[in-house]
Amino acid sequence: MQEKVLMKGNEAIAEAAILAGCRHYLGSPITPQTEIAAYMAKKMPKIGGTFLQDESEIAAINMVYGVAATGKRAMTSSSSPGIALKCEGISYLAGADLPAVIVNVQRGGPGLGGIQPSQSDYFLATRGPGHGDFHVLVLAPASVQEMADLTGKAFDLAEKYRMPAMLLADGTMGQMMEPVQLPEPRDPDTIEKDWAVTGTKCQRKHHVVNSLYLSPAELERLNIERFERYAEIEKNECMWEAFMMEDAEVCIVSCGITARVSRNAIVEARKQGIKVGMIRPITLWPFPKAPLRKAADQVKRFVCVELNMGQMREDVQLAVACKKPVDLCFRVGGMIPSPDEVLDAIRKANEGGND
Amino acid sequence: MAVVFEKPKALTDAVFHYCPGCTHGIIHRLVAEAIDTLGIEGRTIGIAPVGCSVLAYDYFTCDMVEASHGRAPAVATGVKRSLPDNIVFTYQGDGDLASIGLCETVSAAARGENITVIFVNNAIYGMTGGQMAPTSLPGQITQTSPYGRDVNTCGWPIRICEMLATLEAPAYLERVTVNNVKNVKNAKKAIEKAFRYQVEGKGFSLIEVLSACPTNWGLTPQKALEWIDEKMIPYYPLGVYRDKEG
Numbered sequence: 001m002q003e004k005v006l007m008k009g010n011e012a013i014a015e016a017a018i019l020a021g022c023r024h025y026l027g028s029p030i031t032p033q034t035e036i037a038a039y040m041a042k043k044m045p046k047i048g049g050t051f052l053q054d055e056s057e058i059a060a061i062n063m064v065y066g067v068a069a070t071g072k073r074a075m076t077s078s079s080s081p082g083i084a085l086k087c088e089g090i091s092y093l094a095g096a097d098l099p100a101v102i103v104n105v106q107r108g109g110p111g112l113g114g115i116q117p118s119q120s121d122y123f124l125a126t127r128g129p130g131h132g133d134f135h136v137l138v139l140a141p142a143s144v145q146e147m148a149d150l151t152g153k154a155f156d157l158a159e160k161y162r163m164p165a166m167l168l169a170d171g172t173m174g175q176m177m178e179p180v181q182l183p184e185p186r187d188p189d190t191i192e193k194d195w196a197v198t199g200t201k202c203q204r205k206h207h208v209v210n211s212l213y214l215s216p217a218e219l220e221r222l223n224i225e226r227f228e229r230y231a232e233i234e235k236n237e238c239m240w241e242a243f244m245m246e247d248a249e250v251c252i253v254s255c256g257i258t259a260r261v262s263r264n265a266i267v268e269a270r271k272q273g274i275k276v277g278m279i280r281p282i283t284l285w286p287f288p289k290a291p292l293r294k295a296a297d298q299v300k301r302f303v304c305v306e307l308n309m310g311q312m313r314e315d316v317q318l319a320v321a322c323k324k325p326v327d328l329c330f331r332v333g334g335m336i337p338s339p340d341e342v343l344d345a346i347r348k349a350n351e352g353g354n355d
Numbered sequence: 356m357a358v359v360f361e362k363p364k365a366l367t368d369a370v371f372h373y374c375p376g377c378t379h380g381i382i383h384r385l386v387a388e389a390i391d392t393l394g395i396e397g398r399t400i401g402i403a404p405v406g407c408s409v410l411a412y413d414y415f416t417c418d419m420v421e422a423s424h425g426r427a428p429a430v431a432t433g434v435k436r437s438l439p440d441n442i443v444f445t446y447q448g449d450g451d452l453a454s455i456g457l458c459e460t461v462s463a464a465a466r467g468e469n470i471t472v473i474f475v476n477n478a479i480y481g482m483t484g485g486q487m488a489p490t491s492l493p494g495q496i497t498q499t500s501p502y503g504r505d506v507n508t509c510g511w512p513i514r515i516c517e518m519l520a521t522l523e524a525p526a527y528l529e530r531v532t533v534n535n536v537k538n539v540k541n542a543k544k545a546i547e548k549a550f551r552y553q554v555e556g557k558g559f560s561l562i563e564v565l566s567a568c569p570t571n572w573g574l575t576p577q578k579a580l581e582w583i584d585e586k587m588i589p590y591y592p593l594g595v596y597r598d599k600e601g
Contacts, residue, residue: 024433024436024437026433050436050437052432052436054429054462055458055459055462056458058426058429058458058459059426059429059432059458059459059462060429062422062423062426062429062430062433062459063429063430063432063433063436064433065420065422065426065429065430065433066402066420066429066430066431066432066433066434066435066436066437067433067434067436067437068433069420069430069433069434070400070433070434070437070438072437074433074437088423089423089426092422092423096421197400197418197419197420197434198400198418198438198441199397199398199399199400199417199418199438199441200396200397200416200417200418201397201398202396202397203397206367206415206416206417206418206419207418207419208412208413208418208419208420208421209419209420209421210412210419210420210421211421212409212421
């Protein structure tokens with residue numbers, strides 16, 4: 001077991017990727033994720049890996065596509081405006097059924113926005129970041145430990161289901177320092193990939209990595225098969241954390257930094273006698289609908305705490321099928337709600353909300 | 356009986372979809388012959404573009420990756436960095452390489468990626484039915500330049516070899532054409548050399564091949580080959596623009 005070390009969230013992602021066997025990082029600086037590129041630039045040449053500073057985010061995601069086509073673990077990272085550029089390539093990764101990890105350390109938008117933390121790429125990530133019908137796995141860490149753990153998990157899931165995975169962190173997670181226990185190093189090359197382009201050695205028919213299907217019937221079939229795979233993922237891979245939910249009458253739903261803030265608010269509210277708990281989605285796609293559906297039979301109200309204008313609230317409303325009201329406590333533009341603001345929202349919800 | 360002519364091993368049995376008189380077929384063959392001659396079929400990985408040659412992945416027997424429009428040099432970079440002992444080539448048209456993918460082209464060349472780029476310049480967008488390309492000639496009539504390319508509003512055609520020759524890194528840049536037997540022979544030599552340079556680890560090579568598009572030029576195949584001599588070569592002179600050995 002590795003010793004605990006104090007690390008910045010961004011650096012934990014970079015080191016965890018290396019420990020997960022990623023030897024190809026293609027990316028470039030953008031606040032607030034620049035430390036990932038800087039860490040990789042320092043480390044990769046020392047371990048025989050590739051660090052390549054791309055000419056654009058579009059180029060980087062296509063380099064990732066190239067590495068992924070050879071069956072190797074590849075990662076790129078950026079922040080919101082850069083992720084928008086990567087969407088073209090993410091769609092091609094999905095269309096060609098290639099695994100890869102994309103890290104988005106979100107900042108405020110739209111447009112150039114700001115450089116302070118945000119969760120406003122929730123829709124972009126969970127609705128399929130690019131053109132066409134597809135999903136990517138979306139993992140939302142709420143601690144530096146999870147930045148490390150979920151990076152390895154993202155690689156494993158991406159490979160298992162042959163699809164891109166996005167680590168969706170907010171800027172706070174990227175910048176904060178916490179003790180972290182890094183995972184043991186792994187060698188993923190032991191897994192056979194009978195689809196990868198590695199050269200035929202004139203011993204087999206050529207492999208073609210492709211997303212073009214000019215026959216509509218074939219393209220329809222491939223889309224349907226992909227969604228059958230997605231259904232399996234929704235059944236098997238949902239991750240969430242329940243906090244003080246046993247007797248809760250109000251349920252907070254929050255991820256990332258706002259889940260951390262909410263935790264403090266919940267502890268304070270409990271001191272005041274309010275029965276409140278939290279369901280923290282860890283996978284945002286697949287979205288953990290089942291525990292929310294169950295909670296809808298138990299609680300009076302839900303409160304979504306988000307760094308956006310209520311994007312995740314839509315998923316919560318869908319999950320609970322509007323059985324119970326879902327309130328929203330939000331800050332945007334790089335602002336973060338204080339525990340007191342969340343506490344106010346909890347109190348209001350406990351007293352029946354705004355209805 | 357002696358075999359005097361046969362299909363290169365590096366080409367599959369698939370029937371080309373190209374229009375009559377299109378010279379993509381000749382260029383495909385030259386690429387395959389280079390792969391055969393160097394004996395690298397088993398370790399070559401090709402990157403197909405978006406454009407008329409989008410289905411190139413069906414025609415070569417080596418492993419193939421289909422790239423999004425213009426990104427082939429970035430995809431090739433990823434493949435080559437992952438598998439440095441393999442031979443990686445891209446096959447791209449003028450819209451793909453010189454317009455949407457110009458950034459990836461210049462950057463891969465500037466990095467001196469050890470890859471081979473086959474750049475097919477036919478001065479028009481073929482697959483979408485004959486629109487203006489970044490390499491369409493001044494005054495050239497296309498569907499999107501119906502009054503002829505006006506350099507005052509559309510700018511001048513881009514000379515890729517000349518532009519890349521301003522960079523330090525490229526190992527080999529040559530412009531060739533395939534409009535007569537002599538030129539095909541020169542093109543064959545150039546393409547083979549571009550692959551050989553990669554095998555020898557010399558770095559980035561790009562061979563620009565002036566190619567005929569009779570369908571979208573509105574010419575007979577024979578007239579189209581003459582058009583290359585009369586119109587294209589004066590603006591796009593054939594020749595070596597960089598040769599680190601030469």
